[in-house]
Amino acid sequence: MTTFKPTTIEPTIFESLESEVRSYSRQWPTVFETAKGAWLRDEDGKEYLDFFAGAGALNYGHNNPVLKKALIEYIAGDGITHSLDMATVAKRRFLETFAMKVLEPRGLDYKVQFPGPTGANTVEAALKLARKVTGRESIINFTNAFHGMTLGALSVTGNAFKRAGAGIPLVHTTPMPFDNYFDGVMEDFHWFERVLDDSGSGLNRPAAVIVETVQGEGGVNVARPEWLRALADLCSRRGILLIVDDVQMGCGRTGPFFSFEVAGIEPDIVTLSKSIGGYGMPMALTLFKPELDVWAPGEHNGTFRGNNPSFVTAQVALEHYWSDDRLEVSTLEKGDKIHAEFSKLADAFDGVTTRGRGLVQGLAFENAESAGKVCQLAFDNGLLTETSGPTDGVVKLLPPLTITDEELDHGLRIIADATATVCS
Known part of the structure; x- marks a missing residue:
């Protein structure tokens, strides 16, 4: 058998x-x-x-063949790979190119911080800086937002499944309705402004508002330019910093280099990662107005914030794709x-x-x-x-x-x- x-x-x-x-x-x-x-x-x-x-x-x-050629030549020439935040030729060339191709044509005056290589790293830096500058703890985020998986970034993320993975309460943040959350039945920012003004609302005055102009992970929810302008105006009038998370929507994803350009606003802080490295190389930037640069040396750091191969491919990407x-x-x-x-x-x-x-x-x-x-x-x-x-x-x-x-x-x-x- x-x-x-x-x-x-x-x-x-x-x-x-x-x-x-x-x-x-x-x-x-x-x-x-x-x-x-x-x-x-x-x-x-x-x-x-x-x-x-x-x-x-x-x-x-x-x-990408243009970026690959530059990267291979840099590595073959024994270019520096790891440098923390030391000054290198590759970093200098990237910063000069970023200023010339991105900031100056748009009339933007931002300081550049290298917080670490990921989107969550730059969001964490932005939240910490906003709290340090203002002395306030609370952050306003929006329904269906996604800003990253580390605890600070997760605290301003809306997805219940991802938030549950934290294992602890995610505090010091308050969600507000994103554009068209109520299908047009509520006046924009009516609730937000009301609770800011009401001493009985229980809302702590926030340090900052963090927003995506297009919520990619949240379902491709697109904020109208007029909604973004109204948000920027509200923040300006109330002494609240405006953070635009451009990690996924920046670097040309929506057309212009920055996704907020369509609204004609100038955020106080901008987070960039993902395609800023050009070649899929890990890299992130936190941009902020010069008066917000209150960091003490080494107060926010990271081992891999000086990824020189990313500086090389990022520089070439800006020169090749953003000169016109x-x-x-x-x-x-x-x-x-x-x-x-x-x-x-x-x-x-x-x-x-x-x-x-x-x-x-x-x-x-x-x-x-x-x-x-x-x-x-x-x-x-x-x-x-x-x-x-x-x-x-x-x-x-x-x-x-x-x-x-x-x-x-x-x-x-x-x-x-x-x-x-x-x-x-």
């Missing part, structure tokens, strides 16, 4: 050794090996068009193309709407499960997209800004076919 043993599949090294906290590898179950431009390839040779772009860290695409307005114009045109195609889908299927600005675009589904199904079908057909929003009901697109029209059309066809399959 033959005994048949059930077939067992050995777990991969990722499953057996890596923490259960991993997430993207679950929704895209393959092993990637190479990448170039807007494409990734897995170890079996299958190609995937990337409408995710490292969650916005790869605005200039994978292995071609990238900005192209980004807005491609965003219009996505919006037009998504509007067709919204017209064709009930419960589907579209929102976005520049090359952050969302296709929202009344039935939230549909968004996940569309993303799964897209992956099966060679396209990387993710969901966002409090119920993951939005298909969010973050393609590289350098994507070609042909590649963009190819990806949009995949999404259209997937949406038709799910919604028909």
Whole structure:
């Protein structure tokens, strides 16, 4: 008598050794090996068009040849890699280029701090600085905001699932409704101004307000320019610092270099990370008005705030892509193309709407499960997209800004076919 043993599949090294906290590898179950431009390839040779772009860290695409050449030459020449906050040639060149290509053309007078390599690092620095400058503890954040996973950044994040991971109360912050949170039934900032003025409201006068102009993780919620202007005016009148978190939406994602340019405002503090490194290299900046530079030497530091290879690729990215307005114009045109195609889908299927600005675009589904199904079908057909929003009901697109029209059309066809399959 033959005994048949059930077939067992050995777990991969990722499953057996890596923490259960991993997430993207679950929704895209393959092993990637190479990448170039807007494409990734897995170890079996299958190609995937990337409408995710490292969650916005790869605005200039994978292995951008202009940036790669500069990086290889720097490393081959024994350029300094690690320097904490020491002065280096690479840092000087980056700062000079950042001033010349970004700050001066926009009339912005900001000091530059290197707080550490991630978006959460720069948000933490911004919150600490605002509290130090004002002597006040409370921070105002907004519904559906996302600012990072460290405790300070998490305290101003809205997502209940992510907040629960802290394991402790997240205090000294107060959420206010983001633009159109009440679908237009409440006057903008009526509640905020009322509780600020009411001595019985229990609201501590805040040190700062932190806001995203487009809430990417929150569901591609776009703040109107007039709403942002009103917020900036309210903060100015009340002596409250305004922090704009441009970690995901900066570096041209919405068209202009800074996402707040469309509103014509000048925040007191700006946080940048993700694509500021140019090549997907870790780097972050905290920008603030000179009068706010009250740090004592070494009062806020970090081992990896002096990542010189990032200075190199960031400098070249600014010189190559921000010496004129071609990238900005192209980004807005491609965003219009996505919006037009998504509007067709919204017209064709009930419960589907579209929102976005520049090359952050969302296709929202009344039935939230549909968004996940569309993303799964897209992956099966060679396209990387993710969901966002409090119920993951939005298909969010973050393609590289350098994507070609042909590649963009190819990806949009995949999404259209997937949406038709799910919604028909």
